[in-house]
Amino acid sequence: MQFAPFAGEQPFVGAAFALSVAIILGNLIALGYWARAEASARNGSTLWTFLFLYTGFGLVYYVWVRYVRNDWEPRTEPADRRERVVTAYSLAVLLAFVVGAFVTPPDPMMQVLALPPLFVVSFVVSYLFVTRGSVGDSGGTAA
Template sequence: MIDSVSDSTVLFVLFSILVLLLVAIAGSLCYAVWLDAASRGANPAVWTVFAFVLPIAAIPVYAVYCIRGSRDRETPPGSTERTLWAVGIGGTIGLVVAAFVTPPDPVASVLVMPPLVIVFIAAVRAIDRYRGSTASISGQ
């Protein structure tokens, strides 16, 4: 329980950080989906709304769509778009993992989520860089 003003201030700051983190992840994911869908000639508004409303389902569904059912991109993704994808996908995965590994205590969740999100964002970005470097080496 909150015993003093400083405890309530700490909780306010922690939850504010969590809200900002969620907004950054959702915004990055939606903007990256918009750019990619527009580059593939798909309807970016529909895919962006889907990614915003159901991000956990939208990531695998959009990946399958990109692999199997869509046209190729008209332009290759730039560095900004790759970073947005890393933040959106890594952040979503980090939030899901944090929800499973933390107890139902909101303070513990807020303390564990930011580091996990950062780790998963870095991991997705590293995988993307490695995949990009091997694709360019092999000539694909």
């Protein structure tokens, strides 16, 4: 049994599938780094922070409290550039999935094809959102 017979027949679909897998695996790495940095800056547990950020609801809640309401307790050290990039990466993956659910038909193939371009656009938007100057000093992520 061949894993993905469509990948050999249509190289564009195979490339989109490979990019989607790479984006999702990259998100796990980015979430791990982000959780470690966030937990060490707030003297918390890396495992619990990772599990909290890994769930979609936890990530949305974190973004709401930290960036929109801006009432998170202050960090012991400010976020560096790498932490802001992995934050933007994880937010871009979530945003690409949400936007993809609304703009593509409920067909898994179309959603796989749409994920890479949606991720690129979402990464630019989320990076600007994370690094904007109005995030505030209490969050420690101001550019």
